[in-house]
Amino acid sequence: MSESNKPVKPQLIQPRTLKGFRDHLPETMIPREQLIQTAREVYRSFGFGPIDTPTLEYLEILTGKGSEETDRQLYKFQDHGGRDVGMRFDLTVPLARFVAQHINELGTPFKRYHIAPVWRGENTQRGRYREFMQCDFDTIGTLSVAADIETGLVINALLASIGFERFTIHINNRQVLNGLLDKLGLSDQATPVLRSLDKLAKIGEEKVIAEMVQAAGTSEEQARSVLAMAALEGSNEEILQQLRLIVAGNELGEAGVDRLEQILTGMLAGGVPAERIKLDVSIARGLDYYTGAIFETFLDDLPDIGSVCSGGRYDNLAELYTKRQLPGIGASLGLDRLLAAMEELGMISNVKTTAEVLVTYFDKNALGKYLEIAANLRAAGLNVEVYPDAKKLGQQLKYADARGFAYAIIAGEDELARDTLQIKNLTTGESTEHPIASAASALSDMINKANA
């Protein structure tokens, strides 16, 4: 064969995904969707309603605050009509626009949840992607401490419903910090001071002080005063007591401590176990738009993974878009972190099927019968898959086992002649024979018993 007769290789396109963007296989999507479903149920149980907003917004909506960092991370381009547009990088800015636009239809208080992907063109790292889900809930239009308390209750309910028992909700109030900064004459440097303070756990006391002196222009003494407050330890009651002394004489600070106390007692009254709540003046979140309560939630068994649910109160959500003042409070569940934690803690089963029952395709002349059996089981509320090929039974069971099915239905010539089928429990290996007519209720009973 000469060179020219060689078949031309088709030019394949290399299958790949963009940096920071991920595919999700069923085995990871199943727990992911379960988590989202749980969050949805918890949000709804408190009366939050679902909303959605467009992926793309006018660029000016997103760049409103216009920091350099925003510019660097924002995905932006011109659409076919020459409009400058950007992809949302969080759900809060779209919420602000949404609320400003619709508040008259919505009325206040307005409680919504929003579970949707956002995009940031930042450098990737473990757990940091360019496309990821946010899972937010917020209450807009009330300054009441009841909304602050409820935020804590929702956080508690979220984690408990997901299956965590050992976690701690750290609570702070920006007013306390601001009160102290006010007292120290550092009000104008609040943002850089708090940004440094937020790094306390990460880089240690001395470095934070150094950074405050250098970046925020405080004196070393001022920096130490801020640190002294952040380092307060003891029971929640003891911390409250010491805070009162520290901010004494400063109106803002005193009000902040009062508020903190109300949140604490409110959460206890709302059923949050005391050991899950920790007043922690050191958490400041890097975000300078928080003005009141701040929440961060850590898993006791995996504190290093960071906060899995964070949020806080902000005074004026929509000030860029409306003259109406709209205070709000809310928080966001860290979906990816939580899934990583659950994986690490062995809380995720390796079930790769969404159906619990596999109807085996045994007698190749009886497909119609199998489809009928499956339909009856589905009518009884079960998720059922019919194996598509009349392969050897052993292979079908192997498939069922590998995917994590709980039950297999086996009906060959013998059973069908008797109008019966076998229900095989794949966990125990036990097999029982039932009349086809009553199989659905028998199987439902078995599943209910197993779940009880």
Next chain:
RNA sequence: GUGGCUGUAGCUCAGUUGGUUAGAGCACUGGAUUGUGGUUCCAGGGGUCGGGGGUUCGAAUCCCCUCAGCCACCCCA
């Protein structure tokens, strides 16, 4: 965005100072006297060594570029 480390089958890796048809385990597919899985045994598919270019008689192995992953910084609205 800056700096550093890494990149060999789906996964975890081996591959001697550059030398012939690139290997293992797991996973996958099929089989082991044709109605029952998770054990065992056998066989098989799958890689142009992330991609492109260069040095060389010869490169997975050296050099450059690029893409991707990880770590730190930055940042986390």
